Amino acid sequence: MSTITNEPILLDSTGQALLDEMKIQSGHLAMIAEGSRVQVYSSMRQIADLVRGGDVARNQKNFPIGDQIIMPWKDMDDANHNTDETAYQVAWDIVHHGDVELRDGSIVPGMFIQMHLCSAYGLQFSHQEAFMNCPDGLAAGTYHVTFNNSWGSKGADAGTSWQFTLTQAVPAGGRLSGFEGLPDQAPSAWRVKSWASAAATDPIETVTVSSGEGGTSLGSMNLTTASGDGLNCMQRVGYGSNRWATSALRQYLNKSGANWWASQTDFDIRPDQYNKQGFMTGFDAEFLNAIKPIKVTTALNTVEGYENATEDTFDTFFVPSLQQMNVTQQLANVEGDVFEYWRARLGKNTYVGTGSSNVFDAFKIPALNANSAQSVRLRSAGRGNASSTWSVLSSGYVSTNYYASYAIRFSPVCVIC
């Protein structure tokens, strides 16, 4: 007489565990068959299967720091590099192994890879932001704004007011930007631009600015915080925002195709490189299927009054932090584990310092299309202001010289997991 049981033949979790082990065994069998670890990996899918089926310790042995994966990337905006035949053959350094958090909260082993060279062109971290959002539009006429704080020595002084005349109305949803380069430009060079929308290709008009309180007051502007009048801060207006989560660079790196940018704040303005295709456009599906968005933590600046010291994003591609590049941090040990690759390249077992007294040839990073060292953007904010991030300079040291609005190159990271 037979016995009926309600127990499943095989639990799903057991089956998944068996599958993971089979993936690893398949990889090891392939190694044995070909007799060499160097030749064994024949595809990104195979590597991804091994990483996903392993754990951090095993992955460290299978994929040592400093090994490279070469994958093509097409620059869709460059007729010389936009086909399978002419694509850049991009070397990705294996820079770190560690557990990573996915969007669903699961923790999985990840293999961090970073472009050995930097990008073929620069991109603004963020455009200079608008000083005023106009959700209801703004009539043509003369207006003025007042600075509550001083910045630089060119004329942006506390208590001064600056007037301008718009000859055309700004439609609802438009924005006013201007005062670009505020601390470093004489008032005679300041301009105000009116925009029909944040993503408009060109301003409606660009008008001059002069000292005075003519026309209607739009309010006052603080140095680092938005004012109660609804105006943006002077630093974001002058040189853009250093906040990774809302940056144009983050959007560019994590999108395919055109139209990769959308306004992230009330004051965002479309970056100058908006017409380029999103970074992910240039990769084969094989590469993109091997990587996933992971939780990326970035320290916020201390001057804008954020509630928290750090902010999390989930990114498929991101630029490294100070800590990941083995550089001393302003807020220690929050922006991701140090990449062992950079410790090895620098020949250091402790964080290196910043500034021109800490020059390292290892930090002189050439580009996909240039043999000379380039300045390369990091995602860590210069925490003492609203508008600069840290960068690895072409001269081999790390500094906050580059404001967010400067279009400089980048050496992105992604994670096979």
Place this chain on the structure above:
Amino acid sequence: MFQYVKNTMGIAEKQALEVAGMEINDQASEQEKQTAKLDYIAMMADIDLSDLDDEDEEGMNYAE
């Protein structure tokens, strides 16, 4: 086209070249380099260096 390149030794060679071009003050000290190498080797071999230190102290008979 996909390719996997074993490059660990490449890092060591490149590092040597890069360090040779540095100012003296920017070069890692011999002790720093030795420690970095040990850390790297230990990481690859999955060894906890602090365990080794403990073993040495307990296992060696130092002449007084």
